[in-house]
Every structure is written in C-alpha cells, then in structure tokens.
Amino acid sequence: MKPAPFQYHAPKTVDETLNLLAEYADDDGRVIAGGQSLVPTMAFRLARPKHLVDINGVQELDYFEVKDGKLHIGAGVRHSAFEKPVEDGPLGRLLAVVVRHIAHHPIRTRGTFCGSIAHADPASEWCAVAAALDAEMVAESKRSGLRIIPARDFFQGIMTTALREDELLTEVRLPILPQDTYAGFAEFSRRAGDYAIAMAVATYRLRNGIMSEMRIATGGAESVPRRMTEAERTLIGRPPNLGTFQAAAHAAVKALDPLDDANVSADYRRGIVRAMVCRALESASA
Numbered sequence: 657m658k659p660a661p662f663q664y665h666a667p668k669t670v671d672e673t674l675n676l677l678a679e680y681a682d683d684d685g686r687v688i689a690g691g692q693s694l695v696p697t698m699a700f701r702l703a704r705p706k707h708l709v710d711i712n713g714v715q716e717l718d719y720f721e722v723k724d725g726k727l728h729i730g731a732g733v734r735h736s737a738f739e740k741p742v743e744d745g746p747l748g749r750l751l752a753v754v755v756r757h758i759a760h761h762p763i764r765t766r767g768t769f770c771g772s773i774a775h776a777d778p779a780s781e782w783c784a785v786a787a788a789l790d791a792e793m794v795a796e797s798k799r800s801g802l803r804i805i806p807a808r809d810f811f812q813g814i815m816t817t818a819l820r821e822d823e824l825l826t827e828v829r830l831p832i833l834p835q836d837t838y839a840g841f842a843e844f845s846r847r848a849g850d851y852a853i854a855m856a857v858a859t860y861r862l863r864n865g866i867m868s869e870m871r872i873a874t875g876g877a878e879s880v881p882r883r884m885t886e887a888e889r890t891l892i893g894r895p896p897n898l899g900t901f902q903a904a905a906h907a908a909v910k911a912l913d914p915l916d917d918a919n920v921s922a923d924y925r926r927g928i929v930r931a932m933v934c935r936a937l938e939s940a941s942a
C-alpha cells in the first residue's frame with residue numbers, strides 16, 4: 657500500500673520547525689525524523705498525517721554534548737552513532753551494548769534516539785535506558801516554550817507520551833554515570849533484530865563490596881518502561897552475587913503488571929523478565 661496523501665515541509669532551523677508545528681499540528685501535522693516507525697505505519701495507512709514536518713535538514717539538532725554532568729542527545733542523532741562509545745565511561749559503554757539490540761544496521765543508520773523516545777514503543781531499548789537512568793526529555797513549542805519532562809512522567813502508555821501535538825522533542829539528557837558504576841543490559845527476542853519480548857537495564861555502584869545507587873528498569877514487559885523500585889530495594893546494602901540477583905528478579909516479577917497478547921502470554925513474560933533482570937545484573941557485575 658502507498659501512504660495517504662500528505663503535504664511535505666522541510667524546515668532548516670528549529671525555529672522554522674516550531675512555526676510549522678504551531679501551524680499544522682492541529683491539522684494532523686507530524687514530525688518525521690528517521691521515518692523507521694512512522695513510514696511503515698503510513699504505508700499501512702494506520703497513520704494518515706496530513707502534514708509531515710521533516711527535521712532531517714535541521715542541522716542544529718544533530719549533536720552530542722556533555723554538559724552539567726549530562727549527555728545531551730539532539731533530535732538528529734541516529735541510533736548508529738552509539739555503536740562506538742559516545743562518552744568515555746560506563747554510560748558510553750552501556751549505550752554501545754544496548755544499540756546492538758535495536759533492529760538491523762540499515763534501520764540504525766536512519767532511526768533516531770529521540771524518535772524512539774517520542775514514539776514510545778514499550779519494547780524500545782532507548783526507552784528502557786531512559787527510564788532506568790531517569791532521563792530528561794526537552795520539549796519545545798511556540799505555545800508552551802521549553803519544558804523539561806522527567807522520564808517517569810514522560811512515558812504514559814503504549815506509544816503515548818507527555819509530548820503535546822505541537823511539541824518537538826529537541827533533546828534527551830542522560831546522566832553521566834560515575835566511572836565506578838557497574839552497568840548491564842539483557843534482552844530476549846525471538847530472532848536477532850526483532851522487537852524484544854522483555855529487557856532489563858541494571859546499574860549500581862559498590863562500596864566495600866556492598867551495592868548502592870541501584871537502578872533496575874524493565875522494557876517490553878509492561879505498557880511503559882519503568883524503574884522496578886521493588887527490585888532495587890532488595891539489593892541496596894547487599895553484595896552482588898547470584899543469590900541477591902535472583903531475589904531482585906523475583907521482586908521484579910512480583911511487582912510486574914505484564915502485557916498479555918495473542919503471541920506472548922503474561923506468564924511467559926513474567927518468566928522472561930525474571931531471567932532478564934538476573935542477566936542484566938550478572939552482565940553488570942561481569
């Protein structure tokens with residue numbers, strides 16, 4: 657199938673983009689970034705935007721910057737930019753591990769980090785990372801100005817976020833992890849490159865062999881990615897070993913409200929989450 661007719665707009669600056677969104681968002685205007693989620697849905701006519709505002713020509717959105725202890729990721733940055741560590745520490749290494757799980761190489765060269773966050777597929781790897789690290793989403797529009805939305809408020813449901821129709825997600829900010837942070841990631845999908853059935857991100861620091869500053873998040877398993885505080889609590893003040901990791905995985909499963917669909921039952925997802933939380937913690941400690 658071919659997409660329904662639409663009008664194409666190609667702004668060159670953020671200001672032009674915001675003006676176009678102010679004018680067309682109410683008339684089914686949409687941003688297009690990498691197009692790797694939007695174009696297939698348009699081809700199936702599941703989405704029929706009347707206006708596409710293409711941000712690929714907005715060069716000022718194509719940046720990384722480390723500022724105030726955060727990695728700032730502009731809306732033009734593609735997934736593939738993370739294949740080599742973008743930062744010389746545990747955060748850069750974690751992102752380089754995670755990116756290999758996103759789709760296939762050609763998709764990674766087009767799709768954008770911020771596009772994944774804006775699209776908010778529950779099985780998006782970047783969304784799980786954003787939830788784990790309490791990312792900040794920077795949204796801009798002519799009507800509301802600049803808003804900084806924390807991850808816990810940003811993800812509101814399956815492909816539903818706190819972004820307003822006329823807002824551009826200009827940037828996502830991730831905290832730079834201290835050098836002594838242990839970070840791990842695990843996901844399960846049926847075939848390499850498929851969307852995950854479930855995934856987990858885990859980070860912690862060690863003080864005298866005891867874990868602190870725990871962060872565990874799951875993705876793909878529930879309607880939104882989120883930190884599993886119940887699992888984190890079981891690990892604070894304890895040593896990293898298989899027994900404590902299994903206790904955390906058990907706590908995560910108990911707190912889980914899993915998706916249940918024709919392909920993957922809630923029970924199966926619980927089992928996968930148990931394994932992924934444990935594996936993410938193990939890979940962090942390896």
Ligand SMILES: Cc1cc2nc3c(=O)[nH]c(=O)nc-3n(C[C@H](O)[C@H](O)[C@H](O)COP(=O)(O)OP(=O)(O)OC[C@H]3O[C@@H](n4cnc5c(N)ncnc54)[C@H](O)[C@@H]3O)c2cc1C
Nearest residue numbers: 687689690691692693694759767768771772774780781825
């Ligand atoms: C075969 C296939 C397999 C895939 N597998 C995975 C996978 O395993 N994991 C995964 O995470 N993704 C996967 N994807 C999706 C891919 O990662 C997309 O690149 C990503 O979801 C969206 O990024 P994009 O830049 O392509 O956004 P687009 O497709 O351009 O846009 C997606 C949505 O976000 C909005 N949007 C985009 N950017 C902005 C912005 N800056 N501000 C406001 N709104 C914005 C658009 O309006 C649209 O509604 C897969 C895609 C395909 C085709």
